Amino acid sequence: MKSHRKLLWFQTQARTEIIDITEEVDAAVRESGISEGLALIYPMHTSAAVYVSDSDRALTEDLASLLARLAPPGAGYAHDASDPKGNADGHLKAILCGHHVSVPVSEGRLDLGTWQCVYYAEFDGQRDKEVQVRILGV
Amino acid sequence: MKSHRKLLWFQTQARTEIIDITEEVDAAVRESGISEGLALIYPMHTSAAVYVSDSDRALTEDLASLLARLAPPGAGYAHDASDPKGNADGHLKAILCGHHVSVPVSEGRLDLGTWQCVYYAEFDGQRDKEVQVRILGV
Amino acid sequence: MKSHRKLLWFQTQARTEIIDITEEVDAAVRESGISEGLALIYPMHTSAAVYVSDSDRALTEDLASLLARLAPPGAGYAHDASDPKGNADGHLKAILCGHHVSVPVSEGRLDLGTWQCVYYAEFDGQRDKEVQVRILGV
Numbered sequence: 461m462k463s464h465r466k467l468l469w470f471q472t473q474a475r476t477e478i479i480d481i482t483e484e485v486d487a488a489v490r491e492s493g494i495s496e497g498l499a500l501i502y503p504m505h506t507s508a509a510v511y512v513s514d515s516d517r518a519l520t521e522d523l524a525s526l527l528a529r530l531a532p533p534g535a536g537y538a539h540d541a542s543d544p545k546g547n548a549d550g551h552l553k554a555i556l557c558g559h560h561v562s563v564p565v566s567e568g569r570l571d572l573g574t575w576q577c578v579y580y581a582e583f584d585g586q587r588d589k590e591v592q593v594r595i596l597g598v
Numbered sequence: 599m600k601s602h603r604k605l606l607w608f609q610t611q612a613r614t615e616i617i618d619i620t621e622e623v624d625a626a627v628r629e630s631g632i633s634e635g636l637a638l639i640y641p642m643h644t645s646a647a648v649y650v651s652d653s654d655r656a657l658t659e660d661l662a663s664l665l666a667r668l669a670p671p672g673a674g675y676a677h678d679a680s681d682p683k684g685n686a687d688g689h690l691k692a693i694l695c696g697h698h699v700s701v702p703v704s705e706g707r708l709d710l711g712t713w714q715c716v717y718y719a720e721f722d723g724q725r726d727k728e729v730q731v732r733i734l735g736v
Numbered sequence: 737m738k739s740h741r742k743l744l745w746f747q748t749q750a751r752t753e754i755i756d757i758t759e760e761v762d763a764a765v766r767e768s769g770i771s772e773g774l775a776l777i778y779p780m781h782t783s784a785a786v787y788v789s790d791s792d793r794a795l796t797e798d799l800a801s802l803l804a805r806l807a808p809p810g811a812g813y814a815h816d817a818s819d820p821k822g823n824a825d826g827h828l829k830a831i832l833c834g835h836h837v838s839v840p841v842s843e844g845r846l847d848l849g850t851w852q853c854v855y856y857a858e859f860d861g862q863r864d865k866e867v868q869v870r871i872l873g874v
Contacts (some may be wrong), residue, residue, distance in 0.1 A: 461599030461737030461874055462773040462850050462874070463773050463873050463874075465772070465840065465842060465847075468864050479662070480694070494775070495866055496601040496603070496730055497601050497732075497734055498734060499636050499701070500774050500838050500840060502838070502839070502840055503849070504848075504850075504852070505849050505851075505852075506788065506789045506790040506851060506852055507790075510698065511693055512644065512698075512700070513644045513689055513693055513697075514644040514645075514675050514677070514689050514695055515838065516657055517808055518675075518676035518677045518679065518680065519621070519675075519676070519677040519689055519690075520674045520684060521674050522675040522677050522686050522690060523690060523693060524670070526669055526690055526732075530668065530802070530806065531802055535799040537794075537795075538794035538795070538798050539792055539794045539795040539798050541794065542792070542794065544717075547790070548795060548798050550860075551789055551790050551795055551798075552798060552799060552802055554789070555787055555789060555799060555833060556694060556832060557693060557788065557832070558693070558696040558697065558834040559789075559834065560788075560836070560838065561698070562638050562698065562700055562773045562838055564603065564638060564640055564732040566603060571603075571730065571732075572727070573641070573642030573643055573644070574642075575643075575644060576642070576643075577800030590846065590849070591781070594773075594840040594847075596734065596773055596774060596872065597599075597601050597734065598599055598600070598601050598641050606811055616853030624857055632741040634741070635739050635856055635870075636776050636870055636872060649835070650836075651782045651827055651830070651831060652783075652815070652827050652834055654815050654818070655814040656813075656814035656815045656817065657813075657814070657816045657824060657827055657828075658820065660813040660814050660815050660824050660827075660828060661828060661831060664807055664828055666805070668806065668828040674824075689771065694832060696834040696835065699835070699836070700776050700778070700836065700838055701778070702741065702776060702778055702868050702870040704741060709741075709868065709870075710780075711779070711780030711781050711866070712780075713780070713781075713782060714745070714780070714781075716773060733874065734872060735737075735739050736737055736738070736739050
């Protein structure tokens, strides 16, 4: 059994922005030399999330809109009282998205379904953020 | 350490339908020969989710109703613009449910709490869908 | 490869209460003797969830308020029809929070981001509840 740790860095242009990171994560899996197991794809921050969904880019807008409706920015959050820039909504959105994912690894690659991509959802962006890919297997 | 990969297939009668798959997943764990570790239960699709919850069937109706309220079908989604049959709500519901789960494995079985079942939630059904069970352990 | 199983017990004073369990989980990782891998932190119940978020305690109030708005108690749930004490909202909130988490393990410790804590969110409290920490790695 092997365990491989890889850090990826992302920076978005907008405060809320969702980007496809499938290729970067798959490269980390390939370089691990692990053939069969799983990859944990884990943001080292709490106002960002990694999730798996459909390859259609338009759907990322739908998700951003849904999350803005469920947890709107600046809605009188206790967390924002001590910090006027206010990123409570970003933390809440990350929890609703599940924060991190585990994806099977087969034949040395991410074992994704046909239309699946791995997305990095940034909810308090415009600075460097770290995602750890932890691969475990044989 | 061993890694075992098993594919399960499910087809629902209704577009939205939640079914208990605990028995099928536990059978996959038993056949793996892995005694201690974890099972990743991972839909190979993005309009379906696997989650763990209470054994009461009535609760599956409550979840379906909640998700229909949070992400109603046909609510002007960007994803649906390019596809008139419109399954954007299904993708969004799968994300809100967390898409996949990891469950501990002990003594060669799923190590579930007393009232816990593993559910497959289909949000764009009436066709064959694949769930991968990936077991990792000793 | 090793697999280590540790049970932690928590009891909250209030029906809904969120507590920081980072220290207890990290102690379980240290005692496992596993250096590199991952920790699955898994409630053995379905009206409680474990999630990772920011260290600010005020944010736990914001999350409790958000969940109370999305899945209010006693809102005519089918699950509550057979049980007048009514904890359907608790089950639904646990699903929306993702129920359980996986966290990387490095150098024998939880490999958390700078501001990350592990939280236990109780949605039907005032009795003993069990959380399994399952550590897998080398």
